[in-house]
Amino acid sequence: MTGLMHIATKKAVCSSIIVILVIVISGFIAETEPQSKQEEKFTSELLELKDYFKIPGLAVSIDKEGKNVYRRFFGVSDMENGTNLDSTNLFPIASITKVFSGVLVMKLVEQKKLSLDAPVDEILQKPIFGDSILVKHILSHTSQGRVGEKFYYSSRFGFLTNIIERATGKSFSEVMDEEILMPLQLKNTFLLKDSTQTKKLAKPYIVENGIESGFIDYGYSSSAGIVSNLEDLRIFNNALDNNLIINEKSKMLMFRAYNSLPYGYGVFNQQFQNLNMIWAYGQYDCYSGLLLKVPSENLTLTILANNNLPSDSARLINGDVTSSLFAISFIKNYLLGLTEMPLFEKSDAISETTSNEDFFRRKLLGQALAESYMARFDQKKLKSSIRLLNYVFSKYPDYLQYSDLNLLHNLTFLKDVIFHMELDAFNDFDIYIERIAQKLLEEAPNNPYVHAYLGTFYSRKGHIAKARKHFEDIVNSKNFSENWYTHEAEQWLKENE
Known part of the structure; x- marks a missing residue:
């Protein structure tokens, strides 16, 4: 690969033989050598995404076989002062902290201070969950519902803070440091x-009525709370790859999909077109991040941003990294060689493809999902999302074969936006919503997200009995921790007694 990226410098060295000019453009350094086609395309698409998601500052890095081959800093760390983002800026990485915590747990297992098969209640010496929920269930997000059988991203991961402290007799921060x-x-x-540590942080921003100043989430646990930057995350990633923190056996166990579900121990695990992808995402209200590893290619993508739209819009909580347009761009350009395929479809036409239909469909659905989210800020995005979905359903009519929770979310979120904007009722996708939801409930009868979507769907249509059934299922399901869907279900049932 040509065009290795260099850390910012302001020195120009001239001689009679060679003239090298380093130019600072928009917060990153222009190449002194020609970029490869994939780098050019990836960079242009990152700029599109930065503009689309109204991101003030975006830091992106790619490592290949332990070496950095791409590093860019786009935009600003401080909009008010117009300060360019650079390598000195730090970001709260939110749930990417879980990867660090997963490594800590595996390290303690190696040291025989902790067992993955130990009951959580026994370690904490409190009757919280019952003997059936083990450390490995908390670590793999499989502790809810029927234990060990289904993946539901859960706040219970935070219990690992106390588990680590009990196992070591030290504070979580001490163990992380040591x-x-x-x-x-x-x-x-x-x-x-606290606020004494924020000097180097890229400032937080939130999109409401345009880009507005945001806030920082203080506090830490095994779930979130680490601050870092591209270079330190590169060091951490290389240490994982080279077994410098935990050994190969522990790493492979950590990375392996638990019971063929989309999560291992502290990281997502996903198969896509003969590629195994190990990944994690971070999402605060005003920051986001993505760490995506493709071990077979020795390739790692790291993204950090000072607003949350790259993560929030993609519903990464559901376990599919291909719903992220950032991941789609990376996969398209660096793994599949589809540099000629546009990332975004234009409003007046949709490009046709004769190769890799599965990826093309995922790309379209990724944009449709993003458009539905961004429709909260721009009503024109409603039409775009609807147009893309209609095209997908027409071109790929076997939608039950590829439908998932993200597609159901997309369809119901469109109705949410239309409802809150008090626009005319929109029923075009109602049959898709019901059939996809039925399929998902056949696979996981107690899935609280599906019940929440259907409960709201039927409630707004005036089908109170049907809505009640779904909200009651959320409230009455055993072994689920409280979440937004619990509160909404309880509130609806109270209002419709």
């Missing part, structure tokens, strides 16, 4: 406690 941060000399990585 086992990971200090050995790897991660000088720009720390647990965010």
Whole structure:
């Protein structure tokens, strides 16, 4: 690969033989050598995505076989002062913290201080869950519903904070420092406690009525709270690859999909077109991040941003990284060689493809999902999402074969936006909503997300009995921790007694 990226410098060196000019453009450094086609395309698409999601500052890095082959800093760290984003800026990485916590747990297992098969209640010495829920169930997000059988991203992951402390007799922060941060000399990585640590942070932003100043989430646990940057995350990633923190056996166990579900121990695991992708995402209200590894290619993508739209719009919580347009661009250009395929479809026409129909469909659905989310800020996006969905359903009529929770979310979210904007009722996709939901409930009868979507769907149509059934299922399902869907179901049932 040509065109290795260089860290920002302001020095120009001239001689009679060679003239090298380093130019600072929009917060990143122009190449002194020609970029490859994939780099050019990826960069142009990142700029599209930055503009689309109204991201003030975006830091992106790609590592290949332990070496950095792409690093760019787009935009600003501080809009008010017009300060360009650069390598000195740090970001709260939110749930990417879970990867660090997963490594800590595997390290303690190696040290025989902890067992993945130990009951959580026994470790915490409190009757919280019952003996059936083990450390491995918390670590793999399989502790809810029928234990070990289904993946539901859960706040219960935070119990690993106390589990780690019980196993070591030390505070979580001490263990993190001693086992990971200090050995790897991660000088720009720390647990965010309070406002005294924010000097180097890229400022937080939120999209409401345009781009507005946001806020920082303080506090930390095994679930979230680490601050870092591209370089430290590169060091951490290389240490994982080279078994410098945990051994190969522990790493493979951590990365392996638990019971063929989309999550391992602290990381997502996903198969896509003969590629195994290991990934994690971060999402606060005003920050987001993505760490995507493709072990077979020795390739890792890292993205950090100072608003949350890259993660929030893609519903990464459901376990499909191909719903992220950032991941789609990376996969398209660096793994599948589809540089000629546009990332975004234009409003007046949809491009046709004769190769890799599965990827093309996923790309269209990724844009449709993003458009439905962004329709909250721009009503024109409603028409775009609807147009893309109609095209997909027409071109690929076997929708029950590829439908998933993200597609159901897309269809119901469109109705949410239309409802809250008080626009005319929109019923075009109602049959798709009901059939997709039925399929998903056949696979997981207690899926609270599906019940929440259907409950709201039927309630707004005036089908109170049908709505009640779905909201009652959420409230009455055993072994689920409270979440937004629990509160909404309880509120609806109270209002419709």
